[in-house]
Amino acid sequence: MSRAVQELVVELGPRRYPVLVGPGARHQLAALLPPGTSKVAVVTQAGIPVEVDPGVPLVRLEVPDGESAKTLGEVERLCRAFVAAGLSRADAVVAVGGGVVSDLAGFAAACYHRGIPYLTVATTLLAQVDAAIGGKTGVNLPEGKNLVGAFWQPVAVCCDTETLASLPAREWASGRGEMAKYAFLTGPDGRPPGAGAAAALAALPLEEQVARCVAVKAAVVADDEREGGRRMVLNYGHTLAHALEAVGLAGGSLDLRHGEAVAIGLVFAALLARRLGRIDEDRVAEHRAVVEGLGLPSLPPPGLDPEMLLAAMARDKKARGELTFVLDGPRGVEPVPGIPVDVVREVLAEMLGSTPSAPVPSAPRGGRG
Ligand SMILES: NC(=O)c1ccc[n+]([C@@H]2O[C@H](COP(=O)([O-])OP(=O)(O)OC[C@H]3O[C@@H](n4cnc5c(N)ncnc54)[C@H](O)[C@@H]3O)[C@@H](O)[C@H]2O)c1
Numbered sequence: 001m002s003r004a005v006q007e008l009v010v011e012l013g014p015r016r017y018p019v020l021v022g023p024g025a026r027h028q029l030a031a032l033l034p035p036g037t038s039k040v041a042v043v044t045q046a047g048i049p050v051e052v053d054p055g056v057p058l059v060r061l062e063v064p065d066g067e068s069a070k071t072l073g074e075v076e077r078l079c080r081a082f083v084a085a086g087l088s089r090a091d092a093v094v095a096v097g098g099g100v101v102s103d104l105a106g107f108a109a110a111c112y113h114r115g116i117p118y119l120t121v122a123t124t125l126l127a128q129v130d131a132a133i134g135g136k137t138g139v140n141l142p143e144g145k146n147l148v149g150a151f152w153q154p155v156a157v158c159c160d161t162e163t164l165a166s167l168p169a170r171e172w173a174s175g176r177g178e179m180a181k182y183a184f185l186t187g188p189d190g191r192p193p194g195a196g197a198a199a200a201l202a203a204l205p206l207e208e209q210v211a212r213c214v215a216v217k218a219a220v221v222a223d224d225e226r227e228g229g230r231r232m233v234l235n236y237g238h239t240l241a242h243a244l245e246a247v248g249l250a251g252g253s254l255d256l257r258h259g260e261a262v263a264i265g266l267v268f269a270a271l272l273a274r275r276l277g278r279i280d281e282d283r284v285a286e287h288r289a290v291v292e293g294l295g296l297p298s299l300p301p302p303g304l305d306p307e308m309l310l311a312a313m314a315r316d317k318k319a320r321g322e323l324t325f326v327l328d329g330p331r332g333v334e335p336v337p338g339i340p341v342d343v344v345r346e347v348l349a350e351m352l353g354s355t356p357s358a359p360v361p362s363a364p365r366g367g368r369g
């Protein structure tokens with residue numbers, strides 16, 4: 001069963017769409033295009049060895065590698081290439097890549113002609129379990145991550161697990177950072193969220209791991225498409241993660257993948273929840289054990305300026321005057337507004353003062369790296 005392509009659905013009424021998960025899912029792309037599509041722009045990166053056949057003429061457009069490619073300038077370049085290719089509202093954009101490609105191509109599709117259809121063939125673990133689904137598209141500003149964007153749902157998503165064969169080890173680990181997040185949101189098979197859920201997820205065949213994460217994300221998105229409330233749980237670990245990434249983008253020597261930053265952010269959120277009396281030390285240790293067990297860092301690299309991180313966190317999109325953090329607690333993980341900056345500063349000092357411990361690498365079943 002798990003080797004076949006499964007079809008999950010993001011239930012959004014007239015904009016509901018399928019997410020195909022499994023080996024060879026990309027070969028169904030042609031059948032997923034909106035009827036009447038006459039051509040597509042395939043947006044990808046030079047280093048991604050994945051070909052797609054949409055069954056209609058295509059123009060192949062490459063975007064640069066890395067987080068620094070998520071810029072408004074790159075969106076303009078893409079949109080001008082769409083004009084050059086004669087793309088109309090009857091055509092489509094197909095993103096073939098990881099989260100950088102789908103965030104960029106999705107946002108370009110959302111803007112071009114005020115919105116044309118787009119589809120994603122997700123080729124990283126992180127994109128398959130998270131970035132390709134849910135319709136958050138956008139780019140960074142020098143001031144911070146994902147500060148400009150749109151909710152623009154894809155027409156369909158292919159999570160073709162065959163494409164992961166060429167994924168570098170570090171990108172596998174980064175994808176597991178988002179999977180660690182899911183482990184604290186839900187407990188599959190009746191287990192409570194946390195270490196047991198992470199172990200249960202990791203024990204599944206790869207296709208099933210991806211499908212479980214997609215199912216969790218699809219349910220949350222269907223319930224709260226535009227992040228009025230519950231969807232914020234998908235941002236667990238992201239308030240510090242985005243600040244770390246923003247500091248990296250601002251020219252520091254920080255080199256963190258998104259999933260690595262999320263792993264550190266999950267542990268930070270646990271420390272903050274403990275400081276606020278929401279969880280105990282054992283639960284913090286559980287967060288550390290989960291991320292380290294997945295081969296991910298639980299502490300930021302040394303030498304970071306806490307005030308730069310605090311300034312970046314103040315620009316988080318969940319903030320409403322004071323900071324909003326997604327925190328674990330007696331009711332599980334939930335958004336918590338009104339977190340005083342001094343408390344965050346104190347917990348940050350605690351974390352930055354800790355001695356980094358080496359992550360313990362271990363690959364889940366079906367995962368490489
Ligand atoms: N929109 C969302 O809901 C959402 C969710 C999570 C993350 N994100 C965003 O996604 C981005 C991170 O995405 P990512 O982790 O996929 O990183 P990425 O897109 O930068 O890809 C990582 C690297 O893997 C390469 N690559 C991709 N597929 C490959 C393949 N099959 N074989 C070999 N190499 C391959 C890429 O060229 C790149 O060098 C961040 O910008 C993050 O903010 C968005």
Ligand SMILES: O=C(O)C(=O)C[C@@H](O)[C@H](O)[C@H](O)COP(=O)(O)O
Nearest residue numbers: 130134136145146231234235238317
């Ligand atoms: O889909 C969501 O909602 C998420 O928050 C998923 C996150 O993993 C992802 O990193 C997302 O891009 C963060 O969005 P942002 O709104 O905090 O920029």
Ligand SMILES: [Zn+2]
Nearest residue numbers: 178238258262
């Ligand atoms: Zn994320």
